[in-house]
Amino acid sequence: NLVTDADRAELRTAMAAAGLTGIDDYLTAVKAFNAPQPASAHLAATPTPLADRKVARDKPNDRFRKGYPYKQDLNCRLAAFTLLGGSITATSPPQEAGNFLMFDVDALETDPGLAALRARQAGFVGVFNEVSVKDVPANELAQTFLAADAERGLEFGSPSAELIRIVLNDPMEHTLFVGHTGVALPQEDGFWFIEKLAPFEPFQLTKYGAMDQL
Numbered sequence: 099n100l101v102t103d104a105d106r107a108e109l110r111t112a113m114a115a116a117g118l119t120g121i122d123d124y125l126t127a128v129k130a131f132n133a134p135q136p137a138s139a140h141l142a143a144t145p146t147p148l149a150d151r152k153v154a155r156d157k158p159n160d161r162f163r164k165g166y167p168y169k170q171d172l173n174c175r176l177a178a179f180t181l182l183g184g185s186i187t188a189t190s191p192p193q194e195a196g197n198f199l200m201f202d203v204d205a206l207e208t209d210p211g212l213a214a215l216r217a218r219q220a221g222f223v224g225v226f227n228e229v230s231v232k233d234v235p236a237n238e239l240a241q242t243f244l245a246a247d248a249e250r251g252l253e254f255g256s257p258s259a260e261l262i263r264i265v266l267n268d269p270m271e272h273t274l275f276v277g278h279t280g281v282a283l284p285q286e287d288g289f290w291f292i293e294k295l296a297p298f299e300p301f302q303l304t305k306y307g308a309m310d311q312l
Contacts, residue, residue, distance in 0.1 A: 099141040099300045116259040119184030170205045177294035188224025189251030196228040198275040224250045232272035
C-alpha cells in the first residue's frame, strides 16, 4: 500500500520512466491517506501475496474522515486521471457528465486540491462518462463502448503506461459505465498495476508477471 518512503520512491522512478504526469500530486495523496492509518487498518508495508491481503475496509474510511474532515478522498477514476490526465485528450467530449460521474464532478468542482484536474475536466468526462446501450444486443456492448471513445475523439498519448478501465453494465439503466480503473506500467518482469481501491480505501500497487494475470 505504498506505506514506506522506499516503496514510493521506487514507484516514482517507474512512473517517471513511463512519462506520467501528476506524479507529485499522486504520491502526496498516497502519503496523506496513509498517514493517519492505525496498524489495525492492515496496510501492507511490505510486498504481500494478493490472496493474503486483509484490508480492514472500515478502518481507513474512519481514520481518513477524522484526519481530513474538510477533504474529499479520491476515487479510482480521479486517482488514475491524476497520473494520466496530462496525456489524454478528448476533442469532442460529452457536454455534460452523466449520473454515474455525479460524485466525481462534485469533487472536481469543490475540492481546491483538485484544481489541476479541474482544468482538464473535459478530458476526464470524455474518458469516463457513461455510454447508453439501449436496444444494443449483448454481443455488441464492447464495440459500442469503444465506438463512444472514437466519437469523443479520445487519444491516449502516454508512450508506455496504460489506462485499464473495467466497464460494468447497468441493465436497468441500459448504461455502460467505468466501475473501476487504474494504471498499468510495463516492467521487464511483467506489469505493475496502480490503483485506488475506492473512496476512503487504500492505494495499492500490485505486481503481476503478465497482463493476463491482471
